[in-house]
Amino acid sequence: MTVLAALEPVAGSSAADAFGLTTVDVDASAWPDAVGVAARAGATYLDFLTAYDDGDRIAVVAHVMTPDAGQRVLLRTWVAADDPELASVTSVHRGADWHERETHEMFGVRFVGHPGLRPLLLPLDVPTTPLRKAVLLDARLAVAWPGDKDPSDSEGRPRRRVPPPGVPADHVPPPRPA
Amino acid sequence: MTPRPPRARGVIGLDEAKCTVCMLCVRECPDWCIDIDAHVETLPPDEQNRRPRSVNVLDRFAVDYGLCMYCGICVEVCPFDALHWSPVAEYAEPTRSALVHEGDRLAQWEATAPEPAALDERAVAVDPGPRRRA
Numbered sequence: 001m002t003v004l005a006a007l008e009p010v011a012g013s014s015a016a017d018a019f020g021l022t023t024v025d026v027d028a029s030a031w032p033d034a035v036g037v038a039a040r041a042g043a044t045y046l047d048f049l050t051a052y053d054d055g056d057r058i059a060v061v062a063h064v065m066t067p068d069a070g071q072r073v074l075l076r077t078w079v080a081a082d083d084p085e086l087a088s089v090t091s092v093h094r095g096a097d098w099h100e101r102e103t104h105e106m107f108g109v110r111f112v113g114h115p116g117l118r119p120l121l122l123p124l125d126v127p128t129t130p131l132r133k134a135v136l137l138d139a140r141l142a143v144a145w146p147g148d149k150d151p152s153d154s155e156g157r158p159r160r161r162v163p164p165p166g167v168p169a170d171h172v173p174p175p176r177p178a
Numbered sequence: 179m180t181p182r183p184p185r186a187r188g189v190i191g192l193d194e195a196k197c198t199v200c201m202l203c204v205r206e207c208p209d210w211c212i213d214i215d216a217h218v219e220t221l222p223p224d225e226q227n228r229r230p231r232s233v234n235v236l237d238r239f240a241v242d243y244g245l246c247m248y249c250g251i252c253v254e255v256c257p258f259d260a261l262h263w264s265p266v267a268e269y270a271e272p273t274r275s276a277l278v279h280e281g282d283r284l285a286q287w288e289a290t291a292p293e294p295a296a297l298d299e300r301a302v303a304v305d306p307g308p309r310r311r312a
Contacts, residue, residue, distance in 0.1 A: 143210065149214065151199045151216035152218055
């Protein structure tokens with residue numbers, strides 16, 4: 001039985017193909033089950049587990065494949081952005097430990113049942129979840145944007161203020177060093 | 179070692195004569211690694227332009243290769259093909275600041291950029307004709 005066929009009862013019909021990879025959407029409550037079903041059907045290799053910010057919800061994705069890479073599936077589930085909580089899959093894939101730690105520090109997703117959700121890459125005292133779209137990069141705010149210059153103005157000031165990409169239009173930049 | 183393909187993204191070269199200081203590359207750069215300084219000069223009228231013209235003159239074009247992520251967006255957006263990829267990748271430096279390449283080094287890289295791919299045989303060369311009056 002293929003991995004996809006095994007996933008059918010868990011996932012229902014919400015599978016989509018893109019770039020040769022099938023994405024299977026599963027309900028957040030069925031997340032560890034779906035990963036377990038895929039593993040028992042042969043997809044025993046967890047390639048990666050990560051997330052992406054989609055506004056009011058966060059998608060958690062896991063790419064699993066058979067060891068010979070003959071079959072691969074992208075499992076995806078959604079959690080609310082204001083209270084992202086999901087069951088850990090470390091009981092299925094021990095190697096998901098670091099992936100979930102990284103997803104936790106970068107997106108703030110709490111993995112229930114994880115053996116220790118310490119930050120993996122960030123220092124312990126970072127108060128934000130940097131890969132959430134609402135979080136502004138400090139460097140973008142502190143450094144002057146080189147695109148702010150306008151050569152047609154004799155004093156180098158821009159005629160029309162264009163906010164740099166990734167910075168909201170109402171942000172007031174810090175004064176330029178003289 | 180496998181030889182590097184001629185169109186490898188090693189470093190970006192600048193043909194300064196083609197740059198019109200439109201700032202597109204600076205504003206499109208996702209990690210803000212290009213810095214341009216320029217000023218405006220007024221050219222007197224000539225046969226083609228009856229009124230004096232203002233032109234942007236480039237003072238400084240610098241790429242910080244410590245920030246560059248080699249996406250090539252600047253090369254793509256340049257409307258006058260002033261930026262080109264070169265396969266040269268041997269420019270490791272002991273300090274962070276030495277990775278900021280100023281115009282002289284960018285010109286050096288430009289000299290190592292491969293010729294553009296040949297036109298399709300059915301392509302027709304178009305003579306742009308005399309410049310339009312402003």
